[in-house]
Amino acid sequence: MSNSPDGHTKENPYHSELLVNRLMTEGSDKETRHFELSLKSSGLEYLPGDSLGVHPVNCPDAVADLLGAIGFSGKEEIELGEDTLLLGDALTSRFACTVLSRMQIKKFNEIAQASQLEDLLKSENKQSLADYLWGRELIDLFLEFPQQGLSASKFAGLLRPLAPRLYSIASSLSAHPDEVHLTVAIVRYESHGRKRQGVCSSYLADRVGETVPCYLHGNKNFKLPEDPETPIIMVGPGTGIAPFRAFV
Ligand SMILES: Cc1cc2nc3c(=O)[nH]c(=O)nc-3n(C[C@H](O)[C@H](O)[C@H](O)COP(=O)(O)OP(=O)(O)OC[C@H]3O[C@@H](n4cnc5c(N)ncnc54)[C@H](O)[C@@H]3O)c2cc1C
Structure with missing residues (x-):
């Protein structure tokens, strides 16, 4: 090469x-x-x-569905390093918007405080967590545990870079x-x-x-x-x- x-x-x-x-x-x-x-x-x-x-880049429908599930328009501004970006643009080309990991559930639950998620995060429940994660994406978390009033920057803090x-x-x-x-x-x-x-x-x-x-x-x-x-x-x-x- x-x-x-x-x-x-x-x-x-x-x-x-x-x-x-x-x-x-x-x-x-x-x-x-x-x-x-x-x-x-x-x-x-x-x-x-x-x-x-x-x-x-992420599929426009996946971006629109995720924004809709949280109640964002995509026009919210977020800071990413030195850049200020619209959330919709950042979700399209900078962030992975479909993956869901243990770390994301942990960060999400610092906001959501859901007892079901707290149980899944316990070290003795590794298999239950793996079963929960299988076939689920970030959007499923927001549909199952709706969050009102979440700021765009706090939401961006849950996201991983698009690899x-x-x-x-x-x-x-x-x-x-x-x-x-x-x-x-x-x-x-x-x-x-x-x-x-x-x-x-x-x-x-x-x-x-x-x-x-x-x-x-x-x-x-x-x-x-x-x-x-x-x-x-x-x-x-x-x-x-x-x-x-x-x-x-
Ligand atoms: C060195 C290397 C070479 C590669 N070469 C090739 C190649 O030649 N051709 C090729 O096609 N790929 C190849 N791959 C794999 C490729 O890199 C991608 O991982 C693959 O295309 C999937 O990426 P994606 O972005 O489409 O899917 P992603 O968005 O990454 O989603 C994949 C994830 O979806 C989930 N998933 C998939 N199916 C299901 C299901 N039925 N139920 C529930 N969840 C599911 C799984 O969590 C899976 O990890 C290679 C990988 C490496 C590391």
Whole structure:
């Protein structure tokens, strides 16, 4: 892997044009997609075995639903480091608005003081907490334990940064110069009466022709043997085949 002369990195991603977004699983319950992204003029070079980091934004419906559940319009201002942002914008591109963790429940319950949550947080109730967390998101907490009069900045204090996701590169520059291909299983499921979707896989699934902020993530321990005569067995269930497409 080598980063571009323009210094495209995780912190300074390359805005790549999404050239192809093709459903590979027509007629199946599973949604797996093949993506082709342009690296033209990026100067980015990768090797089979490397991954592509993608910076997603949250789905507008997920942001609107969360704001609505708490009673915010999204126009509230919050401070984030040196920046002043509208809450709706921060929820779209800066904060993870779907995850729910033990720490978030702990912080939330400092405000909500709900005895059910207090019980779940006890060290002897680890399994009950894991069961509670499974399939729930931040919005479920606010729907189950409504909070009146919560300030936007206090709410922002509950949120974690929106993290990029890694995808195994499923192409080789020698076969596809200036392109990087991905094989992505799109996360969509229903739980606790709500339709849910994975932040980054659905972000990719729902677009084409637009630009996607991305960067290369090397993996020097996942490479073909130097000697091309060395026999290899490749085992990759599901989208685990992605890097092997690059090797082949
Ligand atoms: C090095 C590396 C390479 C990778 N390569 C690939 C690849 O080539 N292709 C690929 O598709 N992925 C790959 N991944 C996984 C990828 O990074 C993402 O984790 C994946 O796409 C899900 O991200 P998301 O943002 O769509 O979902 P998120 O928003 O992160 O949501 C995922 C979460 O949803 C919850 N969830 C999912 N299904 C259910 C369910 N049925 N019921 C309840 N809860 C559920 C789980 O808590 C899960 O952790 C790779 C990961 C790594 C670390």
